[in-house]
Amino acid sequence: MKVKLGDYVLMVQEREVLKKVDTSKYVSTENILADRNGVKFPANTIPLSKTITTYKKDDILISNIRPYFKKIWKAEFDGPKSNDVIAFRTKDSRLLQDYLYVVLQSDNFFNYVTNTAKGTKMPRGDKKAIINYEFELPNIQLQRKISHTILVLEKKIRLNNQINDNLDALLTNIFKKYMINDGFEKSNLTQIANYKNGLAMQKYRPNSNEESLPVLKIKELNQGNTDDSSDRCSANLDNSVIVNTGDIIFSWSGTLLVKNWTGDKAGLNQHLFKVTSxxxxxxxxxxxxxxxxxxxxxxxxxxxxxxxxxxxxxxKSSLVYIPSQLFLAKMDSQLAPIYSQRLNLIKENQQLSKLKQTLLKKYF
Structure with missing residues (x-):
């Protein structure tokens, strides 16, 4: 049975005095993460107004700015939020909140909000159009089955991410403890690794008869995949500008970050270094x-x-300490397994995310 969102769902507009809420749980369009990756606390900035809009545990929060970024989170507690983050809550017992969550995660929903949004430079979802979004409403038993399947995958992905964060912290702590040592040989980053800059991929579009790859740019690096990338490049490029899952990527322009690539094989765009040795x-x-x-x-x-x-x-001006071969081998036996475990979890999450997206497309 096809139904309209507005007949079953509220866009909650509750407010509270700022002093009475926990601002460490503030959700804005900035700290709610792209591509359905939840929220990163705390937010960088908190509003200074006397009152603030709030959300309740289990509310579904969606950024209403640039909806094509697919920023969504099912709240795990109560807290304050930005006016540009919409809180959705079911108002009818025939629609489960968990099922509403998976409906609103679908590409079908986000494409609808994007296509009906207002504005060009910074489009905003049109709330009047959003409440007219139509979706399939099955019986409660089927709602539970579908939502449970998706939520189990999400739980495993979150757990893997938590383990990976802990492993990353452990790796860094051990590294700093033993490698920041004035007694070691002094060098610099360009002496230990090759920092290969990507290409202006608009110059390397694929021919109609050749294999192509998605383009990895700063936006895709931030969100961790190229699923939404419309840019393609030729697959017949030098391997030095082709990236694979686990490769070390350093964004040296705009949003500077260093991370292991979590997406599929792609062509490396300019403003990104592929770091190898x-x-x-x-x-x-x-x-x-x-x-x-x-x-x-x-x-x-x-x-x-x-x-x-x-x-x-x-x-070149970044100081690096180089230990002896014997000491490096000793540390490699300790740190390489941690690093390898991180990469394995990254690859596992990649497969789990693909399965989740496949199921979302199947159901919606």
Whole structure:
């Protein structure tokens, strides 16, 4: 049975005095993450108004700015939110809140909101259009079955992410404990690794008869996949600008970050470095690059441009300590398994996310 969203769902508009809410749980369009990846607390900025809109546990929060980013989170507690984040709550017992959550996660819903949005530079979802969105409403038993299947996958992905965060912290702590040592040989980042810049991929579009790849740009690196990328490049490029799951990528312009790529095979766009080494272990070059990230971010923030960046000379001026081969081998036996476990979890989550998207497309 096809039904309209507005007949079964409320867009909650509750407010509370700012002093009475826990601002550490504030959800904005900035800290709710793209591509259905939940929320990162705390938010960078908190409003200074006397009152603020709020959400309740189990409300479904969706950023109403640039809906094509697919920012959605099912609240795990009560808290305050931005006016540009919509809280959805079922008002009819025939619609389960969990089922509403998976409906609103679907590409079908986000495409509808995007297509009916108002504005061009920073489009906003049209609330009048949103309440007219139509979806299939099965019986309660089928709603439970569908939502349970999706939520089990999400729970496993969240657990893997938590384990990975802990492993990443452990890796960094051990690295800093043993590798930041004045007694070791001094070097710099360009001496331990190759920082290969990507290409302006608009110049390498695929021919009609050749295989193509999605383009990895800063936006895709932030969200962790290229699922929404409309840009394609030729697959017949040098391997140095082709990235695969687990590769170390360093965004040196705009949003500076160092991370292992979590998406599929892709072509590396400009403003991104693929970091490799034929001499040192992957964990070694990953941690040393990440070690200098805060300094790189400060350098980029000081640029008199709209998009801060660093230069290759900044890599050359970044101090690195090189231990003896014997000591490095000892640390590799300890740190390589941790790094490898992280990559395995990244790959597992990639497969789980694909399965989740397949099921969402199947049901909606």
């Amino acid at each position: 034929n001499k040192y272990p992957a964990w070694f070059i990953y941690e040393w690059t990440k070690y200098h990230l805060l300094r790189f971010q400060a350098i980029a923030a000081g640029k008199a441009t709209t998009m801060g960046h660093i230069k290759r000379s900044d890599l």
